Amino acid sequence: MMEVVFSDSAAGSLKCALGRKGVTESHVIGIIGGDGLTKAEQRARIQQAREQERRAWEQAVPLEGSPGDVLCFPLYESVGDISGEDIGPQREQVLKELLGTCPEGAEAAQAMAETGRQSLRRLMERAALGEPFRVWASGSPDEACGLCWLLEQLRPLGLESLSCTCVPLPPCREWEAGTLTAYQSWAEAEPHQWGRLAGEGRKLSPAWARMLQNRWRELQEENAPLRAVVNGRLVSVPEEFYDPFIAREIAVQGREFQEAVVVGRVLGRYRLGIGDGWVARRIEAFIQAGLLEAVTQPEKDEPGYHRILRKVVGERPTPCKPFFKWA
Known part of the structure; x- marks a missing residue:
């Protein structure tokens, strides 16, 4: 059975589980x-x-299979232009922009796009021969988008011929030892947990798969800068959608603050299903809007958000103004 995931972290954890x-x-x-x-x-x-x-x-619970059967699609489909039908230069450019804060972001983006292309070729070839596959998709924006996108790619094979099991991720799980684990995406699942969580999997019916395919086509037509899960539904949203959460964390900082601290607090406190690249990108938009200014610059081998920023105090038109309390 082929195993489909939507991030490198999830792929690494699942390979470890299958190889144990x-x-x-x-x-x-x-x-x-x-x-x-x-x-x-x-x-x-x-x-x-x-x-x-x-x-x-x-x-x-043992998880049968081989690490070589893990297919990864680290494409961040919740972000950027999705009007294209393949994993081409358009998607690669989005990945480069997201990873732009990393010293080797361009190379990493190329590698991720190529991983997606190779995984899609293998999936298409083997699924066409009737081999079953299992998709591990949570309610995080990237994995929810990934599932819809993947089924649209498989449309030429015909829904009735596919043998697809979808494994959702519970928001939290209580284990025998009395510990409670809260999940945001499959990237957070530890290797020893995959076998137990695999029991949540359900066969994906053609009707359900068709609905997800059609939803992806709708999202492509809207082609918003961003997609988010709101009340359990995948919807198109403007790029400012998460700005109030970022601005709230900036507001509680002093006049000068470390950008990395804000990035970490947004990711850890609100668990929005977005990555550090998107938070850093929006903070850069705040700088371009004149709300913040850079005091220091990161070292050459450090992420772009390893710097100190200063709030620009003064009256100016801003979005989400109640949250920009320093303006």
């Missing part, structure tokens, strides 16, 4: 921000994490 045979040695574990700990305390915490991972794998 029983309980073996844990993966490399490190400590971030452990400067205040003694060497003994660090060793104790690492040992505790290894023991937790070992117990998790003992309780895990």
